[in-house]
Amino acid sequence: xxxTLVIDxxxxxxxxxxxxxxxxxxxxxxxxxxxxxxxxxxxxxATGQRRDEPEMFxxxxxxxxxxxxxxxxxxxxxxxxxxEVLIAAIKGADVVHxxxxxxxxxxxERIARRLGVPAIAAFxxxxxxxxxxxxxxxxxxxxxxxxxxxxxxxxxxxxxxxxPSTFIAAQLRHHGYRARLHxxxxxxxxxxxxxxxxxxxxxxxxxxxxxxxxxxEKRQDVLIRAVRRSRHAARIxxxxxxxxxxxxxxxxxxxxxxxxxxxxxxxQEELVELIRGCDLYVHASDVEIEGVSCMEAFxxxxxxxxxxxxxxxxxxxxxxxxxxxxAGDPSSLAERIDGWIDDPAALDAASETYARYAELxxxxxxxxxxxRVYARAGHTPEVPAGYTGRVYRLxxxxxxxxxxxxxxxxWTRVILGVRAEGENRLPRVGGVLTVCNHVHLLDSALVxxxxxxxxxxxxxxxxxxxxxxxxxxxxxxxxxxxPRTPAGLPLFFSEMELFLAQGRIVHFFPEGELKPYGTSLRxxxxxxxxxxxxxxxxxxxxxxxxxxxxxxxRAFRRxxxxxxxxxxxxxxxxxxxxxxxxxxxxxxxxxxxxxxxxAA
Numbered sequence: 119x120x121x122t123l124v125i126d127x128x129x130x131x132x133x134x135x136x137x138x139x140x141x142x143x144x145x146x147x148x149x150x151x152x153x154x155x156x157x158x159x160x161x162x163x164a165t166g167q168r169r170d171e172p173e174m175f176x177x178x179x180x181x182x183x184x185x186x187x188x189x190x191x192x193x194x195x196x197x198x199x200x201x202e203v204l205i206a207a208i209k210g211a212d213v214v215h216x217x218x219x220x221x222x223x224x225x226x227e228r229i230a231r232r233l234g235v236p237a238i239a240a241f242x243x244x245x246x247x248x249x250x251x252x253x254x255x256x257x258x259x260x261x262x263x264x265x266x267x268x269x270x271x272x273x274x275x276x277x278x279x280x281x282p283s284t285f286i287a288a289q290l291r292h293h294g295y296r297a298r299l300h301x302x303x304x305x306x307x308x309x310x311x312x313x314x315x316x317x318x319x320x321x322x323x324x325x326x327x328x329x330x331x332x333x334x335e336k337r338q339d340v341l342i343r344a345v346r347r348s349r350h351a352a353r354i355x356x357x358x359x360x361x362x363x364x365x366x367x368x369x370x371x372x373x374x375x376x377x378x379x380x381x382x383x384x385x386q387e388e389l390v391e392l393i394r395g396c397d398l399y400v401h402a403s404d405v406e407i408e409g410v411s412c413m414e415a416f417x418x419x420x421x422x423x424x425x426x427x428x429x430x431x432x433x434x435x436x437x438x439x440x441x442x443x444x445a446g447d448p449s450s451l452a453e454r455i456d457g458w459i460d461d462p463a464a465l466d467a468a469s470e471t472y473a474r475y476a477e478l479x480x481x482x483x484x485x486x487x488x489x490r491v492y493a494r495a496g497h498t499p500e501v502p503a504g505y506t507g508r509v510y511r512l513x514x515x516x517x518x519x520x521x522x523x524x525x526x527x528x529w530t531r532v533i534l535g536v537r538a539e540g541e542n543r544l545p546r547v548g549g550v551l552t553v554c555n556h557v558h559l560l561d562s563a564l565v566x567x568x569x570x571x572x573x574x575x576x577x578x579x580x581x582x583x584x585x586x587x588x589x590x591x592x593x594x595x596x597x598x599x600x601p602r603t604p605a606g607l608p609l610f611f612s613e614m615e616l617f618l619a620q621g622r623i624v625h626f627f628p629e630g631e632l633k634p635y636g637t638s639l640r641x642x643x644x645x646x647x648x649x650x651x652x653x654x655x656x657x658x659x660x661x662x663x664x665x666x667x668x669x670x671x672r673a674f675r676r677x678x679x680x681x682x683x684x685x686x687x688x689x690x691x692x693x694x695x696x697x698x699x700x701x702x703x704x705x706x707x708x709x710x711x712x713x714x715x716x717a718a
């Protein structure tokens with residue numbers, strides 16, 4: 119394929135977006151593709167003559183009052199769109215990949231459309247990064263406005279958008295983006311791998327590393343304050359890799375530590391050596407679209423402790439609660455740091471686990487995934503599974519909570535005598551996948567009532583949503599059709615993963631077919647557990663069991679009474695997704711069997 123990458127800055131290791139584009143370009147070339155790059159620079163900056171280099175199309179810098187000054191502080195700039203250069207770079211290409219929504223990217227999209235070349239966009243500019251750096255990080259509506267403006271001005275013109283994380287894809291869907299959202303990690307270069315085993319000396323300090331731009335949202339200040347609170351403050355030495363406008367302030371803060379903190383900006387080779395020489399990695403950022411620096415650290419076997427900020431995607435890399443701390447809370451971070459220092463054996467074991475886990479995030483895997491996106495670019499878009507407009511969502515919620523739930527409660531609990539047990543076991547917040555045996559026409563209603571006040575997304579056979587009589591009602595109540603063919607499953611699962619990332623409950627009947635009043639479990643389909651493994655969310659097993667009518671119910675109820683039981687959540691395992699899927703599917707089956715056979 120001939121692939122044109124459009125990005126304002128290239129060939130400079132000064133920000134994550136640029137580094138990602140450079141890695142993608144190099145890997146695509148190594149896989150036999152022809153790569154053209156449009157970026158800001160002078161014609162003599164790079165030749166592009168070597169086989170392992172992209173063909174460069176240079177344009178001058180676009181100076182925008184105020185905005186350019188802000189961009190320079192963030193180690194980037196705006197490129198001036200030159201029509202002739204863009205036409206030369208795009209004409210004859212198979213696909214155009216536009217990294218940024220600035221004037222160069224907007225012009226590239228218009229020219230690609232005019233030339234009939236498919237174009238995809240990448241979402242690398244998190245609006246919260248903008249609002250934090252202009253002093254509005256405390257005001258969430260400002261970020262919401264930026265999301266909307268970016269959609270109206272740029273992203274709304276694309277059928278396909280590349281998102282580095284499920285977190286940012288969920289944010290886009292929440293803010294009304296209707297395009298196909300392709301979650302593909304920026305990936306980690308092959309240089310970031312564990313080095314030779316290192317033996318810590320008895321008098322050697324415990325080295326903690328944090329990598330990132332010295333700016334307000336990265337929160338290096340939280341790490342400095344946490345070390346002051348640590349029981350091991352006298353042993354800890356901090357290393358900060360990066361540069362930025364807050365460096366002087368951070369140096370003043372760190373000057374009060376028992377061991378002087380080290381600040382520096384490192385080449386890739388130097389950074390790899392630094393990572394391998396440290397003992398723990400901290401990612402304290404409040405705002406992060408993925409967290410490449412964290413990925414690079416644990417790819418070298420460095421165990422991370424990550425902020426649980428709701429505006430950061432990096433928490434997805436926490437393999438256990440000991441890898442998370444409360445966002446912006448130095449005491450919580452100090453507790454986690456002390457826990458790892460107190461248990462060096464656990465630290466060594468976690469290091470090996472993270473090094474294996476990193477194999478899921480190699481740049482080679484990411485490039486293979488983006489190749490599939492390139493191949494489909496420009497095809498007629500499908501309506502995303504479960505996507506609804508804001509007005510429809512408001513009407514649906516009103517119908518669900520005001521009409522449907524009261525009527526279903528009256529019918530199932532009062533008329534049919536259904537009981538629920540174990541409601542306190544359901545997590546109150548966060549994404550959850552629930553599974554239940556499929557044994558009654560009303561079992562979806564029973565699940566909905568058992569999970570109340572949380573509202574689940576129900577996966578359903580397409581026929582239930584297409585029925586002319588009740589299909590609209592199923593959709594209004596939150597039903598989402600499972601694709602009929604395997605080809606539609608990847609996009610379906612990615613959309614369900616977005617619901618989970620938004621903190622929703624997604625429900626499956628893993629047996630597939632309904633068997634009225636069945637008293638034993640049938641074989642499970644793997645789809646639900648595949649999704650849970652990919653999204654790293656708890657699986658909560660539910661079971662419906664039948665009991666003979668009791669009391670007055672014996673006089674008018676001929677069929678057994680139903681009891682729906684919520685089991686204990688099954689947390690993700692610290693293994694690869696395939697093993698996690700297999701382990702939790704078997705564990706869920708056992709627990710559901712126990713709930714069904716348990717004496718009433």
